[in-house]
Amino acid sequence: MEHLVDDIELVRRAQKGEGAAFDVLVKRYESKITGLVYRYVRDTDTALDLVQDIFFKIFRNLVNFKGESKFSSWIYRIAINDCIDHKRRLKVRKEQSLNQIQEYGYDVADERDEANIEDSHLAQLEQAWVRRAVADLPPNQQSIVVMKVYQDLTFDQISEILDEPVSTVKSRLYKALSNLGSVMRRKQVIEGGRT
Amino acid sequence: MKHLSEEQLIDILMNEPRDAALDQHLAECPPCNERYRLIADGLSVAEAAEPIIPEMPRPMISHAAFRRRTWLKRAVVLPLAAMLVLSLLGFGFQSDQDGFSVQFSLLGTQTTAANHDARIADLEQRLLEAIELNTKLTQNQMDSRFEAVFQERDQNLREFSTALNAQIKGIELQNSENMVDLREEMLQEVRTAANQGR
Ligand SMILES: [Zn+2]
Numbered sequence: 001m002e003h004l005v006d007d008i009e010l011v012r013r014a015q016k017g018e019g020a021a022f023d024v025l026v027k028r029y030e031s032k033i034t035g036l037v038y039r040y041v042r043d044t045d046t047a048l049d050l051v052q053d054i055f056f057k058i059f060r061n062l063v064n065f066k067g068e069s070k071f072s073s074w075i076y077r078i079a080i081n082d083c084i085d086h087k088r089r090l091k092v093r094k095e096q097s098l099n100q101i102q103e104y105g106y107d108v109a110d111e112r113d114e115a116n117i118e119d120s121h122l123a124q125l126e127q128a129w130v131r132r133a134v135a136d137l138p139p140n141q142q143s144i145v146v147m148k149v150y151q152d153l154t155f156d157q158i159s160e161i162l163d164e165p166v167s168t169v170k171s172r173l174y175k176a177l178s179n180l181g182s183v184m185r186r187k188q189v190i191e192g193g194r195t
Numbered sequence: 196m197k198h199l200s201e202e203q204l205i206d207i208l209m210n211e212p213r214d215a216a217l218d219q220h221l222a223e224c225p226p227c228n229e230r231y232r233l234i235a236d237g238l239s240v241a242e243a244a245e246p247i248i249p250e251m252p253r254p255m256i257s258h259a260a261f262r263r264r265t266w267l268k269r270a271v272v273l274p275l276a277a278m279l280v281l282s283l284l285g286f287g288f289q290s291d292q293d294g295f296s297v298q299f300s301l302l303g304t305q306t307t308a309a310n311h312d313a314r315i316a317d318l319e320q321r322l323l324e325a326i327e328l329n330t331k332l333t334q335n336q337m338d339s340r341f342e343a344v345f346q347e348r349d350q351n352l353r354e355f356s357t358a359l360n361a362q363i364k365g366i367e368l369q370n371s372e373n374m375v376d377l378r379e380e381m382l383q384e385v386r387t388a389a390n391q392g393r
Pocket residue numbers: 197198199220224225226227
């Protein structure tokens with residue numbers, strides 16, 4: 001869909017301090033970015049926090065945007081990097097909590113986990129393992145799955161967002177999918193052995 | 196013809212524009228077919244896991260809100276920092292029934308702040324500027340350090356995974372070929388057993 005005023009024009013005006021221009025850009029991308037982030041983190045509160053954070057980064061760094069890439073690619077890049085950073089921080093916290101289990105003999109984050117388990121029981125138990133499989137992918141493989149499979153972006157778009165050659169993007173998708181395929185095989189073997 | 200590369204298999208799977216010879220090879224080459232089936236299964240796992248986006252409240256984002264946020268930060272953090280620095284310099288802060296007053300007690304002299312309004316205002320201004328500059332510099336430094344750590348980690352990971360991937364690729368191909376051989380052998384055995392049973 002073509003807009004009456006293109007992104008670059010709005011960016012230029014926002015850079016000069018025109019608040020209304022910034023707000024139009026926010027309206028234009030807010031739901032796309034929210035969708036992307038939710039598909040990555042799968043949690044409403046976390047997604048909303050991250051979206052706030054992402055747009056604040058865009059607000060602060062807008063003066064540095066020189067237009068080497070499309071504006072949409074630039075904000076997608078900020079968003080995906082934020083998601084990846086979030087996942088890294090979460091991993092560090094998980095490792096710390098594992099250490100705590102070893103140290104104290106119990107998990108301080110137990111309550112939350114229990115809530116999650118109950119939630120997946122009530123939701124589709126069948127869906128739980130596929131969700132876990134995707135969430136367990138390395139962050140940069142998960143981001144390609146989100147962008148290609150869920151957001152339906154083209155390989156060229158993803159390549160511009162990540163500033164990496166198309167071949168790298170494709171080979172990373174291959175790795176992600178073969179990892180997921182292997183999880184499925186393992187599950188089939190285990191279930192085959194049980195029956 | 197060489198076996199299909201990862202990118203070529205992805206092109207077929209994701210229905211990207213490609214040379215028809217690739218599909219031809221896939222149809223005729225069991226090892227490539229094995230690899231293709233693995234990523235096709237992977238795609239179905241990814242699709243089954245696609246999150247349904249729930250109704251969410253609109254995030255409160257606007258130029259005005261962000262400006263307030265930056266302003267608030269300055270309005271709260273900087274005066275607090277200024278008070279700290281001023282008190283280190285020998286200014287005393289007092290709050291009594293007459294309100295809030297500032298005293299300067301350097302070198303043992305006690306003079307009410309009213310006489311030094313201009314000086315204090317000037318000092319305060321310069322301190323605020325220094326603190327602001329310092330905050331910015333610290334933030335930049337922290338950012339760039341974090342960035343450097345992440346980059347180094349990414350670099351190491353990249354090198355490691357490139358080396359690992361090269362090995363895995365070899366093993367994967369070998370495995371696909373072994374699987375095909377194994378299937379052939381098993382079929383052969385079943386056939387022999389059937390013939391003997393007759
Ligand atoms: Zn082949």
